[in-house]
Amino acid sequence: MTLGPSPDGAQTLPAPLVARTVRVDPEDLPADLMDLLPPEGGNAWVRRGDGLVAWGEVAALRTEGEDRFADADAAWRTAMAHAVVRDEVRLPGTGPVAFASFAFADDSPAGGILVVPRVVVGRRGEDAWLTTVDVGAMAPAARLEPTEPPLGPGDVTYRPGGLSPDAWRSAVAEAVAAIRAGRLDKVVLARDVEARTAHPLDPRWVLHRLATDYPGCWTFSVGGLVGATPELLVRSEKGLVTSRVLAGTIRRTGDDDADLAHAGVLAHSSKDLEEHEYAVASLTRALEPFCSSTNVPETPFVLHLPNVLHLATDVTGVLGEEGTSSLALAAALHPTAAVAGTPTADAVTLLARLERMDRGRYAGPVGWLGADGDGEWGIGLRSAELDADDQHRLRLFAGCGIVAASVPDSELAESEAKLEPMRHALGED
Ligand SMILES: C=C(O[C@H]1C=CC=C(C(=O)O)[C@@H]1O)C(=O)O
Secondary structure, eight states: OBOOBOTTSOBOOOSOEEEEEEEOOGGGSOSSGGGGSOTTOOEEEEETTEEEEEESOSEEEEEOGGGHHHHHHHHHHHHHHSOEEEESSOSTTOSSEEEEEEOSSTTOTTOEEEEEOSEEEEEETTEEEEEEEEESSOOOOOOOSOOOOOOOOOSEEEEESSSOHHHHHHHHHHHHHHHHTTSOSEEEEEEEEEEEESSOOOHHHHHHHHHHHOTTSEEEEETTEEEEESOEEEEEETTEEEEEEEEEEEEOOSOHHHHHHHHHHHHHOHHHHHHHHHHHHHHHHHHGGGEEEEEOOSSOEEEEOSSEEEEEEEEEEEEOSTTOOHHHHHHHHOSOTTTSEESHHHHHHHHHHHHOSOOTTTTSEEEEEETTSOEEEEEOOSEEEEOTTOTTEEEEEEEEEEOTTOOHHHHHHHHHHHHHHHHHHTOOO
16 A cells, blocks of 8 residues: 555555554574565565565555655554554564665655565564554554475576766776866776566565675665665664674685785775765764764774775764664764765765766665564665566666775776676576
8 A cells, every 4th residue: 555645745654554563483484584475575674594574565655855754754653652562572574664775865766765565574593573564554464385386587698777887987087087186085986787687577586695795785675676785874763773884895716715815905905994084074073063972993804705805994983862873873874985985065966977877775874664663774885776567677777985095997997897696697507
């Protein structure tokens, strides 16, 4: 059910939402929660086997423009003020939850999508639960059996999206020139690639492969945006705020000894450390007003993923003010210099001019929100947007932070490495 605006123009969700969460035996759940999703897909937020999968739609709304976060947050807050909740488990992710995904740019037609699923299955360590939601009545019980396994997409063909690889390389060169001329310090330039699958794409195919191959990332699916992001924009849980900032990358070679040496090079690369520092600074600057204290490690660690190594910093904070939802935090933090640049406004203007595409919901916040406003929001990286009208089409995205010392050829190679998770997820080997 998708609802339009109320008489005062605000988006609303139906009321009262009636939610019930019951404990289930973790042994009754498949090892991969994605196996529960129906063929038409659904919502997911899974890491190392824990997390949430959800299907059905009790309510949904679309938002737009610079208020896309605030309007979704307000609608959810109002719905929760009227909700009837029976929650036997009382953990983060129990009770009613909304999944949402937002465009990178304020002026993108992609706007924001918020979905309240009918059924949510969650797992957190030894705890597992089932939540069912309906409007005005208790929802019937839901199944916990795995669905039919998905079929593969068959052969996949790729072609450049907004820019050819050569044209993108030139855009990087132009960005480097702008930085060297002192017009800005850093800009993140992204490119898109269009994929066409021989068979209609079953989103569960890619979700299953992403969750298996990238267990340390957050594998997500919301409103047709799928991916496995290594970057946590913000998690807010009982007053504790966490963020994983990434920026600065080196490709993996497949040879463990060589990769270890590369990790050492990355940790001391002044170009990558500069790129990383801008991202940490932008995140902490935006987070501090909401926190009574923050902890920002002085030096980054090297995060090892199957395709790349990243410089990473885990920032934590204690929320100072009651009532700031995780979505409001995500809105305040977006866009960090990991996906836009420094200074933010100059970087956003430059990337919009150079990329020649709409990023859609790539690089925007994606995640879930609980009844109390706590939740988890990733940055929608290592992702693809499925075409709502053509089950054979999707757009893959990857971007790279550009600073004065960036080299266009290396950035193109880095963007290829960042496309690898989605490319492999579309494969059948
Ligand atoms: C923009 C992306 O990655 C960001 C996150 C980690 C490392 C990055 C980098 O080294 O450029 C990017 O800032 C992407 O994957 O599309």
